[in-house]
Amino acid sequence: MKGQILKLAAIANAPTRTIIGLMSGTSLDGLDIALCQFEGTGYGTVCRLVDFITIPYTDAFRSRIKKIAFQPAAHLCELTVLNAEIGTYTAELVLQALKNWNFPASEVDIVASHGQTIFHAPKSFHLQDSAPNATLQIGDADHIAVKTGIITLSDFRQKHIAAGGEGAPLVFYGDSLLFTHRQENRILLNIGGISNFTWLPAGNSDLSAFSTDVGPGNTMMDQYVSIQFPGKSFDQDAIIARSGSVNQQLLEALMTDPFFELELPRTTGPEYFNLKYLEDALQKCGNPICSPADIMATLCAFSAGTIVQTIRLLTGDIPYEVYVSGGGMHNPLLHQMISEGLNLDLHSTHELGLNPDAKEAVLFALLANECIAGQQQAFKSRPGIPAVTMGKISLPD
Missing domain, CATH: 3.30.420.40 (ATPase, nucleotide binding domain)
Known part of the structure; x- marks a missing residue:
């Protein structure tokens, strides 16, 4: 464990960071994978998109997600299994992309995974005065970290909600x-x-x-x-x-x-x-x-x-x-x-200077860069925009 923490500190203090940003949106068409290199943080951030690919989901996989995504009720067993399965499948697609690019996984510092949105329920939707804004993305990041061997950040939207936002848009x-x-x-x-x-x-x-x-x-x-x-x-x-x-x-x-x-x-x-x-x-x-x-x-x-x-x-x-x-x-x-x-x-x-199809995946790579290496909050808090770092850290071992 100490080795992973020291590695994380070294990544934070390095002059550049190589981060893979992942995005699968509500269209459920596939996984956007953006290989990015970052220098600096905050308003001094320089981001270079090294490579990008969208790997389409199979029809069978997409259908399984559609059975529970955005529905008022879902089978808990299916939801639980998909959480692990999406994490595993995401790791496989990341490794596939790296192989296609001939880019070693050992040279990637961080994977930043948005996950798959299953339900988004701000207060304006659920109308429960005593309950907070809420959102749920699945695709467990521990599975991604363990199977790729790369430190993984995920579940970015929860911190936004905890700090007073609605979890979107980020x-x-x-x-x-x-x-x-x-x-x-x-x-x-x-x-x-x-x-x-x-x-x-x-x-x-x-x-x-x-x-x-x-x-x-x-x-x-x-x-x-x-x-x-x-x-x-x-x-x-x-x-x-x-x-x-x-x-x-x-x-x-x-x-x-x-x-x-x-x-x-x-x-x-x-x-x-x-x-x-x-x-x-x-x-x-x-x-x-x-x-x-x-x-x-x-x-x-x-x-x-x-x-x-x-x-x-x-x-x-x-x-x-x-x-x-x-x-x-x-x-x-x-x-x-x-x-x-x-x-x-x-x-x-x-x-x-940014591929429009890669933009959201790059965004999550940037959020990971801020979380790991940001020197201070780049923003002042305002309604809907809390000044917080976002992302939960999953270590490979």
């Missing part, structure tokens, strides 16, 4: 350290299963930076496609949505919900935005006649509309630029609707 910490600009107001928009963004006022501005979930990104579209079009897990290139027409009645019903009246920042998940939400909206507007393609077009407009509405509400007349990341950026219709709604050309985080 992108603020990475976005603000890496992408704050002296003169340009920026919105770092990430469109995964759920859409979120970080508002980064120019460094010389008196405005406050923060991150917030917006609403659905891909999640409702992906859920609907998987039910209506067997064999498909998402609408490739928006082919289905482009063949349909937006139903304005349904769109209005989807956009009218108490969630969108909550103050920013706010958090949510597929527990809230799902096919039940769609069914309720259809009933609310009298079940208009819509083809599956019309529903897909309307769901796409819904995701775009919530993003446009929230950004416009925040920015008013302030000039800003939008940098997009996440799977939703590959949906051309969603991209077009957002761009037209904001009357603005959208940029990719490629223009900021």
Whole structure:
């Protein structure tokens, strides 16, 4: 044990650290693996993305997660087994990626694992006054550490909640350290299963930076496609949505919900935005006649509309630029609707020097770097953004 603690101290004091960041989002499409090298901490952080890969989950594995993820009830035995299984499987995928890159595991200092979100329940969702915000990610990190031989950090969101946050979104910490600009107001928009963004006022501005979930990104579209079009897990290139027409009645019903009246920042998940939400909206507007393609077009407009509405509400007349990341950026219709709604050309985080598909995995590597080597808190605590280090440490032996 003493040897591992001394090793951890040596990593903390080293001039550079090699950290693997892992992310599996609510879309359940696979594991993002980012091999990063860090120099410095806080606003002096320099991050280099050495390599990146997304390894898709098998259909059988994805189906097993879907049986319990975001459901109001789950079989405890299945949940318990999956916690260990996801940890083991994650370790196997990390070792597979390292083999593909011909990069020795012995040269990796830390693995930073987000885990698989099973349920996200802020107080605005569970409505229990006496209970705190809550979230659950599984994929036990001890299994990752033991099977890879690499010190592993995990379960980042619990510290955020313990310190008064909602456990999400955590992108603020990475976005603000890496992408704050002296003169340009920026919105770092990430469109995964759920859409979120970080508002980064120019460094010389008196405005406050923060991150917030917006609403659905891909999640409702992906859920609907998987039910209506067997064999498909998402609408490739928006082919289905482009063949349909937006139903304005349904769109209005989807956009009218108490969630969108909550103050920013706010958090949510597929527990809230799902096919039940769609069914309720259809009933609310009298079940208009819509083809599956019309529903897909309307769901796409819904995701775009919530993003446009929230950004416009925040920015008013302030000039800003939008940098997009996440799977939703590959949906051309969603991209077009957002761009037209904001009357603005959208940029990719490629223009900021970071692969947009790798961005969230890099974020968790950065959180691990701060936890292990941060000299002091880089942030002042504010509502929704507690100034804490995050990540639980699992040692290989």
